[in-house]
Amino acid sequence: MGQVHAAAWLEAGAQVVAVHSASLESALGLAARYGARVCSNVAELLEQVDVVDLCVPTHLHHAMTLEAASAGKHVVCEKPMALDLSDARAMIAACEQADVRLFIAHVVRFFPQYRAARDAVQSGQIGSLGVIRLKRAAYQPRVSGENWFLDSAKSGGMILDLMVHDFDYARWLGGPVARVFAKSARASRADSPTYYTLSDFALVTLEFKSGAMAQIEGGWAYPAGVFRTAFDIAGSSGLIEWSSDDTNTIKSFLEPTNSGSAEVGLPLSILAEDPYLTQIKHVKQALETRTEFLVTPIEALEALRIGLAAKRSLETGRSISISEVN
């Protein structure tokens, strides 16, 4: 994700001046491409920048955000915001106290089809919301080196890392959530001898305070290279359907190459502007004009809360009232 964001910052008209990574090799590669300086630690990097963009594993978000805030730097941070609510609250408080901005990169809100659907809902085109279905199903992330995605203590697992996108989107559509119920393959197969390499699949049911309901499907269970997303948003006077299966603008029928697929399976969107660029442009503009971000830190915290409620439902087998998760 660091490479995607770096390219977007450059395209948005910013300079990528400093890079830090646990992997010196990837830091050197990125630095060479953008003419940036490689920093051996975060403190050194913070001296060089106006904004720091944290594309690090999730368990590091909290400490690095606090460090950046105390250095007086604005923070862009990958989703999920943190692994628990107290960390998320501390991040918000630290940025407020230091008078720096905090943006959590819930990039799905910048995908044009998701935005168009939300606009249609907001403008009343389908009446009041009834049933929302969101699907995000991919393959197990693969990274060179240690695969922190598969370590729940570092990534929060598939529920937090992947499904938090749709928790945020669902809440953006439907407002506050009242109850959460979840089932997952990993939770169901906790006694499996291959548990730690098990791919995952989950169904999460949300009940909104409004009375609307949502089913969120997430998966790291497809073969490498398969990434499918879909939504189906039904209201009292209309329906919005979209599926990545049906909206390919280009199809290829080529001999296979050796290069394989992207490491964590980013969706291919053949668009005039990549949504990751749209997101970074928005962040840059909001910082420059001192206007509000499309995703507020509180909203990112609430998406995390839904994810944590889903995990608690998996642990207890119960339906969880959102107020139980503090």
Place this chain on the structure above:
Amino acid sequence: MPVQISTVKLRVGIMSFAHVHADGYTPLLQAMPDLEFIGFSDTDLVRGERAAKTHGAKHFSGHEMLLAQKLDAVIVCCENVGRRKLVEMAAQAGTHVLCEKPIEATLEDALAMRQACTSAGVNFMTAFPMRFDPSIRLLRDRIQNGDLGKIYAANGINHSEIPRHHRAWFAQKALAAGGAVMDHTVHLTDLYRWLFESEVTEVHAVVGNPFYPNQIDVDSAGLVTLTLENQVFAGIDCSWSRPETYPRWGHLKLEVIGEKGALEVDAFAQHLNVYRDRLTWQNWGGDPNRAMLEEFFASIREARAPSVTWQDGFEALRVALACYDSNDAKQPIRMERTSS
């Protein structure tokens, strides 16, 4: 009284045209060469006359009059509430029964239906046509062949428009005993039990009426999560969430996820896009009802139990009813195995 009829044409009737499926069964029955479609009974005379005209079929204004025709088999197509009465009448007349789903509104009534058929020695088959869909059958073969490896989960959609414009009773509590959950949960529940050969141990459901508030006294939406004995969990969206402008009534889709990937079935994908005043999807694929009816008649000719039983209908009904309990309790409901 087991019936012995191998060369004689089966005499078949339909009890009540309340259910929309009667309109689908009738032409299939009329076209089957090895049976005689005697006609149908309906105490709603207006509906009966209209159906008689539409299908060129004989209308009996009372169920006794139809059963007096010495039938071998009937299809019970009345409202959800009241199937027991018609099934008991049919059984007492020595007539085999194919019964619409959900088989009744309460477990007590469903149990009485079994009792009636067992004592009379007639077959009771539950109308679960999706088991006869060729894509679903291929899915089952591939699951059983181990092509998906260990199964993790499934997610299915059986949503539709509200059926009230075809038959008002579907959205009336007194006759349907529920809405979308009663109407649609049973199909996918039955498929999950059949595909995975495992019983449901837990039911979680969120049920509501977000689509027709103040218009109907039943639910119009439900999101259900089942857990089976073999740890597979499975979603069902049974909602009446398709607007009346949708190109077709709805669909049945099902994805099964296992350790080797996933298989997805869209059972009604074989359609034409037809544009007139608005887009409609017109089926060019098969009709699983045909194979279901053939199995019903084959079970009678071969004097054996049908492949879809009363028990299958009963288990699906238990799950549908548990959905309402779960929604009331705001918690998942444990299901004990039926002692049978």
